[in-house]
Amino acid sequence: xxxxxxxxxxxxxxxxxxxxxxxxxxxxxxxxxxxxxxxxxxxxxxxxxxxxxxxxxxxxxxxxxxxxxxxxxxxxxxxxxxxxxxxxxxxxxxxxxxxxxxxxxxxxxxxxxxxxxxxxxxxxxxxxxxxxxxxxxxxxxxxxxxxxxxxxxxxxxxxxxxxxxxxxxxxxxxxxxxxxxxxxxxxxxxxxxxxxxxxxxxxxxxxxxxxxxxxxxxxxxxxxxxxxxxxxxxxxxxxxxxxxxxxxxxxxxxxxxxxxxxxxxxxxxxxxxxxxxxxxxxxxxxxxxxxxxxxxxxxxxxxxxxxxxxxxxxxxxxxxxxxxxxxxxxxxxxxxxxxxxxxxxxxxxxxxxxxxxxxxxxxxxxxxxxxxxxxxxxxxxxxxxxxxxxxxxxxxxxxxxxxxxxxxxxxxxxxxxxxxxxxxxxxxxxxxxxxxxxxxxxxxxxxxxxxxxxxxxxxxxxxxxxxxxxxxxxxxxxxxxxxxxxxxxxxxxxxxxxxxxxxxxxxxxxxxxxxxxxxxxxxxxxxxxxxxxxxxxxxxxxxxxxxxxxxxxxxxxxx
Numbered sequence: 001x002x003x004x005x006x007x008x009x010x011x012x013x014x015x016x017x018x019x020x021x022x023x024x025x026x027x028x029x030x031x032x033x034x035x036x037x038x039x040x041x042x043x044x045x046x047x048x049x050x051x052x053x054x055x056x057x058x059x060x061x062x063x064x065x066x067x068x069x070x071x072x073x074x075x076x077x078x079x080x081x082x083x084x085x086x087x088x089x090x091x092x093x094x095x096x097x098x099x100x101x102x103x104x105x106x107x108x109x110x111x112x113x114x115x116x117x118x119x120x121x122x123x124x125x126x127x128x129x130x131x132x133x134x135x136x137x138x139x140x141x142x143x144x145x146x147x148x149x150x151x152x153x154x155x156x157x158x159x160x161x162x163x164x165x166x167x168x169x170x171x172x173x174x175x176x177x178x179x180x181x182x183x184x185x186x187x188x189x190x191x192x193x194x195x196x197x198x199x200x201x202x203x204x205x206x207x208x209x210x211x212x213x214x215x216x217x218x219x220x221x222x223x224x225x226x227x228x229x230x231x232x233x234x235x236x237x238x239x240x241x242x243x244x245x246x247x248x249x250x251x252x253x254x255x256x257x258x259x260x261x262x263x264x265x266x267x268x269x270x271x272x273x274x275x276x277x278x279x280x281x282x283x284x285x286x287x288x289x290x291x292x293x294x295x296x297x298x299x300x301x302x303x304x305x306x307x308x309x310x311x312x313x314x315x316x317x318x319x320x321x322x323x324x325x326x327x328x329x330x331x332x333x334x335x336x337x338x339x340x341x342x343x344x345x346x347x348x349x350x351x352x353x354x355x356x357x358x359x360x361x362x363x364x365x366x367x368x369x370x371x372x373x374x375x376x377x378x379x380x381x382x383x384x385x386x387x388x389x390x391x392x393x394x395x396x397x398x399x400x401x402x403x404x405x406x407x408x409x410x411x412x413x414x415x416x417x418x419x420x421x422x423x424x425x426x427x428x429x430x431x432x433x434x435x436x437x438x439x440x441x442x443x444x445x446x447x448x449x450x451x452x453x454x455x456x457x458x459x460x461x462x463x464x465x466x467x468x469x470x471x472x473x474x475x476x477x478x479x480x481x482x483x484x485x486x487x488x489x490x491x492x493x494x495x496x497x498x499x500x501x502x503x504x505x506x507x508x509x510x511x512x513x514x515x516x517x518x519x520x521x522x523x524x525x526x527x528x529x530x531x532x533x534x535x536x537x538x539x540x541x542x543x544x545x546x547x548x549x550x551x552x553x554x555x556x557x558x559x
Contacts, residue, residue, distance in 0.1 A: 031282040072107035078237025085232035095231035110141040160217035194239025244331030252439030278315040283335040292330035353508025360503040364495040371502040389413040406434040424466035438486030477501035
């Protein structure tokens with residue numbers, strides 16, 4: 001728990017307990033799991049936190065980038081507000097509201113600009129400001145939509161200026177706003193009574209793309225996701241921006257599996273509704289609309305909720321919030337993901353000796369951390385031969401254990417299923433390590449496939465499995481995954497990314513290959529186990545189980 005958290009709890013007016021919902025989670029859409037190449041994370045100041053965007057611009061309309069409005073005549077319009085969408089997304093900085101001077105064009109109807117919006121931004125170490133590299137923010141409003149031209153902030157990172165573009169950047173004035181809107185759904189900004197906001201994503205032929213992008217220098221090295229939480233906002237002079245926002249602060253995992261959620265609510269939020277359940281549910285408009293109708297409601301003065309999940313199963317959980325106005329209309333939403341962790345010590349036994357573990361999980365995510373090898377305690381399942389878990393793999397003697405910000409006394413594990421030595425996978429679980437962005441978690445591409453509804457081993461790409469050979473567990477490069485629950489909405493990033501894929505577990509000598517599995521004979525008895533390694537004597541139709549016969553184990557759906 002972060003140190004400032006206790007202060008927040010102390011000043012709230014009410015604390016409310018919440019139970020898991022009785023309505024069906026099946027009505028909510030599950031989140032997909034996009035996976036990214038991890039751009040450099042840096043320990044010092046965390047200034048280099050940049051997420052590379054997926055390939056975005058499809059280029060259906062083509063035009064050259066031109067600042068046609070530079071030659072307009074501009075007059076002072078008044079004082080406004082600007083909320084930055086790029087420094088907050090690229091570097092994990094607060095989405096602060098800046099006081100700005102707004103000018104209005106007397107040449108082009110509906111055109112406004114802000115000159116040097118970042119000059120009063122208080123920058124952290126690692127970022128500097130150069131006014132000579134700042135360009136104005138130009139917008140053109142038509143009806144309820146507006147076009148946002150490309151601009152550079154004047155903020156310098158590693159000698160390169162940070163800039164902003166959109167998927168439709170450079171299309172105006174070659175194309176009118178109505179023409180752009182016909183091609184790209186949600187590609188333009190939204191104008192409402194003097195307040196300008198921008199959709200997080202746009203749609204082209206049914207495919208969703210990140211709408212606003214950041215870049216460094218010329219953008220030659222690629223574009224990065226910006227406006228990731230819809231932070232962008234311009235409030236024109238004389239306008240009043242309603243604030244229905246919500247931000248969630250919570251623990252990623254706890255000793256007793258009891259969780260506290262503190263909501264920071266916008267001034268105009270009258271009430272909000274919540275939802276919590278096992279699974280990965282996105283804060284999509286469809287899900288939030290559903291929660292606004294069916295969630296558990298709380299008034300805005302009750303902004304701390306406790307949730308007791310001590311009797312629930314180990315799993316990833318999602319907590320969703322939808323804010324409402326005074327008339328009960330849905331306005332905005334947010335989500336948090338967290339883990340219920342059960343030790344289940346009665347199902348495991350210590351292995352004689354220690355495993356030798358080489359990390360390429362954290363080392364894949366942070367440029368300041370190298371692949372290091374150390375000894376780790378290891379346990380094996382009492383019910384599934386070849387099923388292991390590393391115990392507190394990132395505690396001392398791990399070389400970077402002192403960097404860990406995670407608190408609590410409960411143990412963490414890396415679960416490795418090597419029941420089939422040719423098809424090894426790592427299950428999703430928090431690893432007990434934090435760097436300020438929530439619990440760090442590990443998984444594997446094979447497990448992500450196996451955990452999807454109806455998927456079996458036949459659906460796993462042959463190159464995604466790890467192997468257990470001569471007592472050593474390894475994985476192909478970029479087949480392991482890592483994420484931080486509070487960074488980029490808990491997105492997965494490739495791990496085991498070193499040139500050779502350095503992740504390795506050398507089992508103790510006591511776990512010789514001949515001791516791991518029984519003889520593989522054709523008439524060996526067939527046994528079934530659940531995904532937690534417990535034997536299932538009477539499989540039921542629809543159960544997803546591990547089927548083992550001799551040395552052969554596979555994941556099956558009982559029919």
